[in-house]
Amino acid sequence: MSADELIWRIAGGSGDGIASTSQNFAKALMRSGLHVFTHRHYPSRIRGGHTYVEVRASADPVKSRGDGYNFLLALGDSFARNPQDEAYYGNEEAKPLAENLDELREGGVIVYDSGLLDPSEVPNFEERVEENDWHVYDIDLRSLAREQGREVMRNTAGVGVTCAITGIPLEAIEELMRDAMPEKILEPNLEIMQTGYDLVREEYDVDAPDVSVPSGEHDEEQVLMSGSDAIAYGAIDEGCRFIAGYPMTPWTEVFTIMSQNLPELGGISEQVEDEIAAAALAIGASHMGVKAMSGSSGGGFALMGEPLGLAEMTETPLVLIEAMRAGPSTGMPTKPEQADLEHVLYTSQGDSQRVVLAPGTVAEAYEASRRAFQLAYEYQIPTMIVYDQKLSGELTNVPASHFDREPNGDIGMTLTEDELADQPHTADGKFHRFQHEGENGVSPRSVPGQKAGRYLATGNEHNPAGHISEDPDNRVAQMDRRQRKLDAIRADLDDDGLLVEHGPEEADYGILTFGSQQGTVEEAVDRLNENGTSVKALTVAELAPYPVDAVRSFLDSVDEALVVEMNASAQFRGLTQKELGTHGEMLSSLLKYNGNPFEPAEIVEGFTTKLVDGGELPGNETKFVPAAGD
Amino acid sequence: MSAFSAIGEEREIDRNEYTPEIEPQPTWCPGCGDFGVLKALKGALPEVGRTPEETLLVTGIGCSGKLNSYLDSYGFHTIHGRSLPVARAAKLANPGVEVVAAGGDGDGYGIGGNHFMHTARENHDMTYIVFNNEIFGLTKGQTSPTSPKGHKSKTQPHGSAKTPIRPLSLSLTSGASFVARTAAVNPNQAQRILKEAMEHDGFAHIDFLTQCPTWNKDAKQYVPYTDINESDDYDFDPTNRADAQELMRETEDKLYEGEVLTGVYYREDDRPSYQQEKQEIGEMPDEPLAERYFDGDYEWERSYDNFIDKHK
Numbered sequence: 001m002s003a004d005e006l007i008w009r010i011a012g013g014s015g016d017g018i019a020s021t022s023q024n025f026a027k028a029l030m031r032s033g034l035h036v037f038t039h040r041h042y043p044s045r046i047r048g049g050h051t052y053v054e055v056r057a058s059a060d061p062v063k064s065r066g067d068g069y070n071f072l073l074a075l076g077d078s079f080a081r082n083p084q085d086e087a088y089y090g091n092e093e094a095k096p097l098a099e100n101l102d103e104l105r106e107g108g109v110i111v112y113d114s115g116l117l118d119p120s121e122v123p124n125f126e127e128r129v130e131e132n133d134w135h136v137y138d139i140d141l142r143s144l145a146r147e148q149g150r151e152v153m154r155n156t157a158g159v160g161v162t163c164a165i166t167g168i169p170l171e172a173i174e175e176l177m178r179d180a181m182p183e184k185i186l187e188p189n190l191e192i193m194q195t196g197y198d199l200v201r202e203e204y205d206v207d208a209p210d211v212s213v214p215s216g217e218h219d220e221e222q223v224l225m226s227g228s229d230a231i232a233y234g235a236i237d238e239g240c241r242f243i244a245g246y247p248m249t250p251w252t253e254v255f256t257i258m259s260q261n262l263p264e265l266g267g268i269s270e271q272v273e274d275e276i277a278a279a280a281l282a283i284g285a286s287h288m289g290v291k292a293m294s295g296s297s298g299g300g301f302a303l304m305g306e307p308l309g310l311a312e313m314t315e316t317p318l319v320l321i322e323a324m325r326a327g328p329s330t331g332m333p334t335k336p337e338q339a340d341l342e343h344v345l346y347t348s349q350g351d352s353q354r355v356v357l358a359p360g361t362v363a364e365a366y367e368a369s370r371r372a373f374q375l376a377y378e379y380q381i382p383t384m385i386v387y388d389q390k391l392s393g394e395l396t397n398v399p400a401s402h403f404d405r406e407p408n409g410d411i412g413m414t415l416t417e418d419e420l421a422d423q424p425h426t427a428d429g430k431f432h433r434f435q436h437e438g439e440n441g442v443s444p445r446s447v448p449g450q451k452a453g454r455y456l457a458t459g460n461e462h463n464p465a466g467h468i469s470e471d472p473d474n475r476v477a478q479m480d481r482r483q484r485k486l487d488a489i490r491a492d493l494d495d496d497g498l499l500v501e502h503g504p505e506e507a508d509y510g511i512l513t514f515g516s517q518q519g520t521v522e523e524a525v526d527r528l529n530e531n532g533t534s535v536k537a538l539t540v541a542e543l544a545p546y547p548v549d550a551v552r553s554f555l556d557s558v559d560e561a562l563v564v565e566m567n568a569s570a571q572f573r574g575l576t577q578k579e580l581g582t583h584g585e586m587l588s589s590l591l592k593y594n595g596n597p598f599e600p601a602e603i604v605e606g607f608t609t610k611l612v613d614g615g616e617l618p619g620n621e622t623k624f625v626p627a628a629g630d
Numbered sequence: 631m632s633a634f635s636a637i638g639e640e641r642e643i644d645r646n647e648y649t650p651e652i653e654p655q656p657t658w659c660p661g662c663g664d665f666g667v668l669k670a671l672k673g674a675l676p677e678v679g680r681t682p683e684e685t686l687l688v689t690g691i692g693c694s695g696k697l698n699s700y701l702d703s704y705g706f707h708t709i710h711g712r713s714l715p716v717a718r719a720a721k722l723a724n725p726g727v728e729v730v731a732a733g734g735d736g737d738g739y740g741i742g743g744n745h746f747m748h749t750a751r752e753n754h755d756m757t758y759i760v761f762n763n764e765i766f767g768l769t770k771g772q773t774s775p776t777s778p779k780g781h782k783s784k785t786q787p788h789g790s791a792k793t794p795i796r797p798l799s800l801s802l803t804s805g806a807s808f809v810a811r812t813a814a815v816n817p818n819q820a821q822r823i824l825k826e827a828m829e830h831d832g833f834a835h836i837d838f839l840t841q842c843p844t845w846n847k848d849a850k851q852y853v854p855y856t857d858i859n860e861s862d863d864y865d866f867d868p869t870n871r872a873d874a875q876e877l878m879r880e881t882e883d884k885l886y887e888g889e890v891l892t893g894v895y896y897r898e899d900d901r902p903s904y905q906q907e908k909q910e911i912g913e914m915p916d917e918p919l920a921e922r923y924f925d926g927d928y929e930w931e932r933s934y935d936n937f938i939d940k941h942k
Contacts, residue, residue, distance in 0.1 A: 031942075223941035233933035241919055242723060244715075265931045266915040266922075268722055268908075273748040277715035280708070284688075284719030287706060288727070289920045292719070310709050403938055407930035411923045417635060429651070447920065448686040448704035448720070449634030449727050456698055458707035468699060468707075 005058035006166065006213045007069035009104075010158065011096040013077025015047035021155040022053035023395065024180065025162075027224045028172040029057040030397045033217040036224065037519075038395040039065035041596070044249075044333040048079030050095040059216030062396070063361070063519030067601040070108040071166070072100050073158045076116020076142060078151065094121040101128060109135045111161050113154060115142025137161065137204065144195055149188030156189045160196030165206050166213045170197055221400045227365040227391035227516075228253035230398075231321060232261070234369025235293055239409035240319070241267030242292035244281035246274055248300040249333045250392040251323040255295070275300040279307035283316050287457060289414055289447035291373060295321025295385075298340050299330055302347070308382055309348035314457040315380040315434070315443070315482070317412065319372045324388040326595055335595030336389035338515055339567035341575065344386045345544055353482045355383040355489055356544040360500065360518030363398045364541060365391065370408075371496065377412035379442055379485045386543070388566070390597045391516035413444045420452045431455050432464040436477045441484030490545040499550050503529060503536030509611055510554060510561035511537040512587070514572050517564055517598055524603035531604075533612060540572075546579040555583045562607050568593045633924030636683035637726035643676035650702040657696060663763060663840025664693055666814025667732070668700055671759075673817075674824035675703075680728040688717040690733030690742060692768045694761035694840075697732050711742030714749045714758065721756050724920035725905055728828060732759040735776040736766050739795045743775070750804035750833050755903035757827045757834045760797065763842035771845035778886040796882040797837040798895055802875060807832035807898040809874070813839035813855055816892065823894060832903045839890070858893040868897045 008025065012018050019040065026036045034057040043049035056066045074096040097110075097117050104110070110129070112119065119125040119138070129136055139161055145154035156177075163170050170193060177189055200206060231254050235243075241262060245255040259269040268285075272278050278294045285292035296304060301322045311318040324340040326332035344356055355375050359368035368385050376383040420431065433455035435443050443464075446453025456466035461478060463469040502522045513521045518539040525537045538554045540547060555561055563573040570589040577584045590606040592598055609615045632638075649672070658664045675685060685703035689695040691710035698705030704727075708716045717731040738746055738760040749758070764781075766772040773783040773790045776797065780789040801809045808830040812820040820838070827834035858864045858877065867873060874896035881891040908914035922928050 221942065223938055225941055229941065233937065236931070236933045236936075239923070239930055241922070242719070244719065261933075261937060263913045264936065266917075266919070268914060268919060270719070270722070272715065273744050276712060277745055277748070280712045280715035281719035283708075284706075284716035285723040285919075287716070288720050288723035289923050290723040291923070292723075306709055307712065310712075314706070400934075400938060400942065404934045405932070407932045409923055409928060409930045414923075416924060417633065447724075449637045449684055449724055449920070451636045451683055454683050454702065454704045456705040456707060458699075458705075459709055460707065466705075468696070 004214060005056060005062070005066065006071060007054055007056045007066050008071040008073065008162065009052050009054045009069045009100060010073045010075070010155070011050065011052035011100050012075035012155070013047070013079045013092070013096070014042055014045050014049045014051045016075060016078055017152065017155050018051050018053055021159060022055055023224070024173060024176045025159060026055045026395055027176055028168065029055065029213070030222050030224050032168070032172055032215070034058060034214065035061045035216065036395070036397050037062040037064065039597070040393045042334050048077060048092065050077070050092060050099050052100060057213065059214045064523050064600055065597065067599045068103040068105045070105045071162070072104055072108065072110045073162055074100065074110065074112040074117060075155055075158055076113045078116070094118065098122040104132070104134065107133045109137070109165060111137040111139060111158060111165070113141040113158070114138040115140040137165065137200065139196070139199065141196065144199070145192055148192050148195060153189055153192050157192045157196035160193035161200050164197045164200035168213055170194065222397040223400045223403070224395050225362050225398050226253070226393055226395050227359070227362050227387055228257060228393065230362050230365035231369040231385065232257035233403060234366040235319070235373065236261065236265065237405060237407050238291065238370045238373035239407060240291040240293050240373060241265060242282065242285040242290050244270040244272055244278040244292070244294050246272060246278050246296065246300060248297045250325060250389040251295050251297045251300065251321060253392050254321055254323070275303035276307060279304040279318070279320065282318055283307055283311050286316050286318055287447070289411055291377065291411060293319040293321065295323065297323045297325050298327045298343065301340065301343065305347040308354070309350060310459045311382040312348070312353050313459045315445070316457065317376040317380050318382040319376050320382060320384045322384055322386045323392050324386065326593070332595050334389065336516065336597055337567055337593055337595070338388055338517070338565050339569070339571065339593065341386065341543065341567070341571040344384055345575065351479065351483070353381055353485060354544060355381060356386055356542070357383065357498070358386050358515045358541050358543050359391070360515055360539045360541055362391070362394070362396050363402055366403060368541065374408070375489060375492070377410070379440070379489055380413065380445065381485055381489070386515070388516050413442050415444050415446055415453065417451050420446055420450060430465055433457070433466045434462060434478065435464045436481055438481065439484070440488035441481045443481070486545050493542050493545070494547065494550070498541040499547055500539040500541065501536060501554070502539070504534065505536075506557070507534045507536040508559050509533065509535040509607070510558035511535060511564055511603070511607065512540070512551070512554070512561050512576065513537065513564040514540045514543065517566065520598045520600050521564055521603060523600040524607065527600060527604050528607060533608070535607070543575065546575065548579050551576060552580055552583070555586065560586050560588070560611055562590050562611055563587050564590045564598065564603060566592050566597060633921055634724070634726060636681055639681055639684065640679065641681070643679070643681055645672045645676050647682050648672045648675060648701050648703060650700065656700050658693055659844045661841070661843040662693070663814035663842065664697065664761060666817055666820060667759060667761060667838055667840060668697060670817055670820035670824050671701060671730070673821040674828060677821070677825045678728070678828045680828070684726065685728045685730065686717075686720055688713045688720065688729065688731045690737035692734040692737050692766070694732055694734040694737065711737050711740070711745065713737070714742060714745040717756055718749060718754045721754060722905065722914070722919070724918045725755070726918055729756040730759065730828070731756060732761065734767070735760060735762045735764060736774045739775040739797060747800070747804045750801055750806040750835065752904045753805060753807050753832045753901060755831055755833070755905055757824070757836070759824070759836050759838050761840045762797065762837050763840045763846055765842050765846040767842050767845055794885070796878070798878040799875070799882055801835040802871070802878060802896055806835045807901050808834035808894070809896040810835070810894040811837040811839065811892045813890070813892055814841060816855055819857055819892060826894060830897065832898065832901060853888070853890055855890050855892045858891050858895070860893070868894045869899065871896060
């Protein structure tokens with residue numbers, strides 16, 4: 001194993017504590033001065049079924065899951081021993097070992113729980129170990145945990161073993177366990193970890209050079225965050241104190257974080273009967289002058305199309321989150337995809353006025369969340385954040401100072417009673433909520449309970465006073481005003497630097513991407529340049545209004561470009577071609593939609609095959625789509 | 631000083647304050663029952679002591695949805711069936727505002743049926759008026775969830791095979807703490823019941839019978855009504871749940887024949903509203919949430935101070 005990076009994969013059964021164990025492990029590595037990044041793979045089941053989490057750690061910044069991995073901790077699936085499950089899903093007992101070998105790098109380490117896993121059930125295990133020069137540790141973690149505590153603590157034993165093999169000091173993990181565990185289970189866990197550690201130290205020669213972790217140092221204090229954490233904290237810092245939702249993976253993560261924190265901050269969280277209600281509640285709260293949000297994932301978001309349009313027409317500020325997963329319909333509930341893009345851009349009837357932001361990293365997710373609220377309340381327009389299951393759940397280290405910002409409770413163009421009394425806003429003694437003036441299209445609003453501000457908000461077309469109107473001149477004036485907001489927002493966003501360029505300033509080739517593939521693409525770009533191919537990447541984080549000029553000038557600066565996205569129909573490329581109206585002939589697509597995000601090597605390979613060699617990719621997991629005009 | 635000085639203002643309120651000065655005339659047909667709801671509401675609001683500016687009237691879609699075009703309070707004309715979730719959140723965000731939701735029988739019992747059930751069970755403190763004319767009016771006369779079995783319309787030319795919904799029983803079973811029925815042709819009773827409903831601390835559902843002279847000429851809105859709270863034939867205690875249930879069952883069994891019973895069927899006075907329950911468990915602020923956004927001195931909490939440590 002090279003000392004550059006450790007990619008540790010803990011595999012086992014869903015419900016066996018894989019997620020919490022890996023989170024502690026990642027945090028310990030982060031605290032030791034390393035950059036970390038996690039990748040989570042889990043089935044849509046509560047208990048049982050093959051799951052794994054990868055923790056990648058390096059002295060240098062890491063932006064993606066990396067290629068393959070070099071340390072497997074294979075725990076038994078304690079829920080696989082159920083005859084009914086077995087009849088349905090097949091024998092899963094050997095999966096934590098059998099399913100994970102393909103991506104294990106040469107010279108890697110395998111630790112497996114010999115109390116639960118039988119390598120003779122894994123086809124050609126011995127041969128593969130020899131071929132790949134893997135270092136195998138068969139340790140009866142189950143018995144070890146059972147003797148000193150409970151069987152479920154075998155993941156802790158596995159962490160002890162990992163530390164012994166890699167040379168990570170146990171103290172780092174202990175400290176975290178003390179913070180996270182109640183006294184009663186802490187002691188046995190610590191003992192079990194120590195026993196696992198000692199066992200390896202006594203029985204194996206672990207000073208061999210191929211089993212170590214890199215060492216690093218951070219310039220400043222880091223925090224371990226997921227995209228969902230960052231979105232929730234961005235919302236809180238921006239003064240959002242009302243959330244309504246209905247559980248759906250992976251949106252549930254933001255909803256949960258908000259629900260757990262809002263009461264402490266004097267806010268309100270409502271779990272309601274469906275997603276139509278959820279978005280409608282957020283509209284109701286926002287109408288009263290409160291910063292509110294809702295959100296969902298694909299199928300739940302489909303129900304929000306109707307209230308979304310209501311927010312557009314009544315110009316009620318609203319922030320909606322769309323956490324994509326593989327579709328259509330309920331698709332693959334726990335697998336990432338970027339195929340709801342068109343759904344988010346175009347759902348709901350009529351000419352639409354909305355903003356769609358697509359953060360690419362955990363740090364950006366915080367910015368996007370804050371920006372979404374600023375735009376929604378400043379321009380009285382629904383603003384959506386679209387991201388995916390990958391970004392929602394992956395953990396990475398971000399400087400703590402990134403979140404150390406001033407809060408903002410400002411609700412934009414909402415008048416106070418004093419302002420309402422001081423009338424440019426009134427005609428005929430009546431507050432004109434939807435007046436046509438306003439260069440940026442925004443009409444100041446009042447909220448119920450205020451003196452002199454009463455008006456009717458309606459999803460029907462309405463005149464400046466808020467009354468339902470089908471007058472053609474008024475219709476055109478209102479529509480034009482609402483459209484004007486988009487021009488103003490586009491100008492605002494241009495100043496925001498929401499487009500991230502990566503690579504050399506001058507390059508022959510370009511890669512265009514959006515959302516959670518940003519980090520992976522950037523790693524691929526670095527490797528391509530190291531290998532002598534001149535390429536740079538552009539990640540677009542604002543999808544509506546689309547940054548036409550910036551993307552055009554990026555494409556003008558290269559000869560050819562590859563568009564990388566996780567869906568089968570090249571939706572982001574379609575959007576780009578539609579908005580630009582040109583450049584279609586220079587774009588090709590690299591698509592992946594098998595439920596797993598790209599690895600950097602896949603992008604390197606895809607790029608080289610298609611753009612450099614002019615060939616076609618084998619396999620059906622990733623594919624090229626010919627550009628229009630090809 | 632509150633950012634919302636209209637809330638809790640005590641003064642004489644003239645019912646004409648609710649009448650818009652420069653408004654289009656109502657688009658309801660001559661003889662429509664909706665006029666009765668508007669009139670009763672204009673009468674009840676001053677009696678409850680609520681000014682137009684501390685009142686939010688949230689409506690759905692349909693003829694009934696236009697109610698707030700003709701009542702000059704704060705208004706939110708939402709979408710078909712969705713008045714309740716909007717109204718609920720409005721009340722949570724600023725409990726000082728009097729929130730009244732209104733919609734039709736298709737709107738409230740059909741497309742919005744799910745929201746109705748859940749708003750009732752949660753017992754949100756608000757008044758909900760359902761204009762029940764047993765027909766879809768604004769889309770020109772289709773069968774609605776309250777149309778009688780066998781009702782013929784353009785969309786059900788062979789007569790509806792469906793048993794009509796039982797609004798009162800549904801409401802009681804779902805958990806509403808105030809259930810009443812009144813009718814547009816009974817303006818005095820309607821006003822009295824609306825007043826009681828608005829003063830009630832919890833979810834008050836009123837099934838408001840409104841005649842539709844254009845699309846539902848035969849409906850029973852023209853039959854005589856009996857007020858169960860005032861008639862000597864009924865020695866009725868609206869706080870008795872079992873009696874309420876029994877009487878609802880009876881009247882809803884024979885709703886389409888003979889006498890129609892109106893009045894307050896059920897009133898549960900000691901049950902805390904949803905807002906109170908939520909406050910009790912610490913999930914609802916003591917001060918109206920909306921106030922905070924107008925308080926220049928409010929110190930907004932930061933995620934960094936509150937939650938960052940657990941990520942370090």
